[in-house]
Amino acid sequence: MxxxxxxxxxxxxxxxxxxxxxxxxxxxxxxxxxxxxxxxxxxxxxxxxxxxxxxxxxxxxxxxxxxxxxxxxxxxxxxxxxxxxxxxxxxxxxxxxxxxxxxxxxxxxxxxxxxxxxxxxxxxxxxxxxxxxxxxxxxxxxxxxxxxxxxxxxxxxxxxxxxxxxxxxxxxxxxxxxxxxxxxxxxxxxxxxxxxxxxxxxxxxxxxxxxxxxxxxxxxNFSPAALDEAALGDIDAAEPDPEILKLAHELPVHRYDWWASGEGSPAWAQESISIPPHLASLTDIKLGRSLPWHEWDMHAPVSNFLLHFSAAELTGIWAAAASPGAPISRFDALQAHLWAALIRARGTPASASPEEQQFHFNVTLGVWDRVAPPLPAHTLGSPIVLARASATAGSASLPHLARAIRETVSAFTLPRVRALLHEMAFDVDARRMWGGFIGGRNTIVTSWVRLGVYEVDFGAGRPRLVHGVMPGMDGVVQVMEARPQTAGGGPWYQDGASVSVMLPTEVVQRMLKDPLFRKYR
Structure with a gap:
């Protein structure tokens, strides 16, 4: 070392x-x-x-x-x-x-x-x-x-x-x-x-x-107010608009409530699960859905693996994920392939309830081009939300999962995103709600694709390796282009993709031994 x-x-x-x-x-x-x-x-x-x-x-x-x-x-x-x-x-x-x-x-x-x-x-x-x-x-x-x-x-x-x-x-x-x-x-x-x-x-x-x-x-472009101006309705009003909230709730997102999540919570979460003192006098707080702490084994050893997918492999996955009437991108297909492998590697207990049979793939979604007018290309900040795709082990075929991801992303239309901004503007506390989770049934994936990570040249040429740093927690996935080996100017996948996964060691080992995982290699 x-x-x-x-x-x-x-x-x-x-x-x-x-x-x-x-x-x-x-x-x-x-x-x-x-x-x-x-x-x-x-x-x-x-x-x-x-x-x-x-x-x-x-x-x-x-x-x-x-x-x-x-x-x-x-x-x-x-x-x-x-x-x-x-x-x-x-x-x-x-x-x-x-x-x-x-x-x-x-x-x-x-x-x-x-x-x-x-x-x-x-x-x-x-x-x-x-x-x-x-x-x-x-x-x-x-x-x-x-x-x-x-x-x-x-x-x-x-x-x-x-x-x-x-x-x-x-x-x-x-x-x-x-x-x-x-x-x-x-x-x-x-x-x-x-x-x-x-x-x-x-x-x-x-x-x-x-x-x-x-x-x-x-x-x-550092102008945070430009995003907020896209919210529907009057976000300075005393109460949110019920009709706008209905529209926001059409979106497939988790709405976990930290304040409802004290039972089974780890010591490091005590600050987050506590109602802050300046809000302690509120009497009309209605608690929401609690975080499923029991699904996350925080004591399991976690490994970080970098997985390479060649351009030919991505094409094979894409062809296998295609289905009539549903335009699927190579990125949709790759995400679906990873999700399917994770569902197989984790397994579902025979005694699982209908809810426990659900697996969720939480896609980090940028909203720059999902508001009007679209935000400039170089807008600074974190204009992102988590979009939730859901499936069971019984429905985890590659085409089905790819369609689920595409349909989830497509649900984030301009009116719904604007409604979601309205809803979030009225959150009692900005730290209260979380749109995702990790652990046994949830995966959070973030994309660094098309960001030119390997084009960062300080004067010494292209980097040997770009490594996104993620927390060592079960169920965090990051996707970026592989290091370029060919001339630039082609599609993002022309040299393949590099996927960084944070998973329990036993889960990632099962995934790597899965013959279906490298079927297209």
Whole structure:
């Protein structure tokens, strides 16, 4: 195991700070994802050629980070709760979020420099290692490499904000001259697309400095209110509109209530299951559906595997998932294939109730193009929801699961999404409801497809490996393109797909031994 040793830590602020202090309320959806794990990933670079050596120099990366923050000043600011005002506007309801930036007290971005006494190739698998044989690489040990510092992020989940950064960066140099650049952001400020927008901009600025040319003009869009303006009805009213709520409830989503979930909850959830003191006097709180803690074995060892699917394999899965009258994409088919394998690997007890026979595939769905007008391509934040597809083991054929996923995603029409924003704006507390779960019957999948993860070039060329960092919990899946081996410009699947799964060790082992799982390889 590589010994990573931190050598310095600084807070980085914009090269040209804002001229005045600004306070911006985050969107309805931003405030709803505070209990999500941070958006985080690592970019692993082999030692660059001579002309690119300075591109991975920590001092250069720190300078380019500071310049990039000129276009992202809020990321150096203070994430915090808005002031709670009973009967106030929707942004002043319980535990909504805002960011204050341009103040002398801005916490900045944590920038850590570290070193390792080993080489990149000793620790990180090559493309051949990741794609040969079964195309399954056990990446569990990568989580213990200390590629992220121990600094705490500003956290909506715990309520710890003051002085804490919302973005942490660590640059780890290896003795071969290669480096790992790791980023971790508080989720309310960044989903996968926002993190990629930022890191692409940062790498472009760094590349320009290395080449001694004028850095590009960056144009990210930080306007959280634009999403909220798409909500149906008057979200500042005293009560939600019942007709709009009916429309919102047509959507296939979980509506788990943390406050109803005390029984069987783990110690770390005590903050989340408790009604906050400032709401304790409310007498009309009606509890909803409780989280099914009994379905999640938190003591089971969890493994992280990187699974490679070739382009030909994806085509075979897609052909097998097709059914008359239902247009299925390769991405639908891949998700259905993973879901089917998980259902088989988990199994269903003979004594299971009808509810316990249901398996749920919770798809992380962006809503940029599901509001009117659509949000700009480089909109920052976390405009995402969880969409729930459901099936039983008896109906887990590949075509059926692919149709279930496609029908679930298709249900998120413009009127329903706008109605859902209305519903969520009136949540008594922004942290109360959760649209998903994990464990034995629930899987949460997030897509980094079409985000150009392997196009992040700081001046040293393409990365050897991009690894999305997920919490080590049962039932978390992430999909991204495989490392490009061909010329660019083709479809996302032209070089295959890389799927990162967090599953109980015994479940993933059963999945890998399943002859149907690699039937199309």
């Amino acid at each position: 590589s010994q990573v040793t931190p050598t310095s830590s600084n807070r980085v602020l914009p090269d040209t700070p804002p001229s005045s202090t600004r306070t911006v309320a985050l969107s309805i959806l931003d405030a709803s994802v505070g209990s999500f794990a941070p958006a985080a990933a690592t970019w692993v670079y082999d030692a660059p050629e001579e002309q690119g050596k300075s591109s991975l120099d920590p001092a250069r990366l720190k300078e380019s980070l500071s310049r990039t923050l000129n276009a992202y000043p809020h990321w150096a600011g203070q994430l915090q709760y808005t002031t709670y005002i009973p009967g106030g506007t929707y942004t002043s309801r319980s535990r909504r979020l805002e960011v204050v930036y341009g103040a002398p007290t801005d916490p900045g971005v944590e920038f850590v420099v570290a070193s390792s006494s080993t080489t990149i190739s000793d620790v990180f698998p090559s493309v051949e290692d990741r794609t040969s044989g079964l195309g399954a690489f056990d990446a569990s040990s990568l989580g213990a490499l200390n590629l992220f510092p121990s600094t705490a992020l500003a956290s909506h989940s715990s309520g710890d904000f003051m002085g804490l950064p919302s973005l942490i960066v660590q640059v780890t140099g290896f003795k071969c001259g290669g480096a790992v650049i790791a980023l971790k952001s508080s989720h309310p400020l960044a989903d996968a697309q926002t993190l990629m927008t930022f890191v692409n901009d940062w790498s472009a600025v760094n590349r320009a400095l290395v080449q001694n040319v004028t850095p590009p003009v960056l144009s990210p």
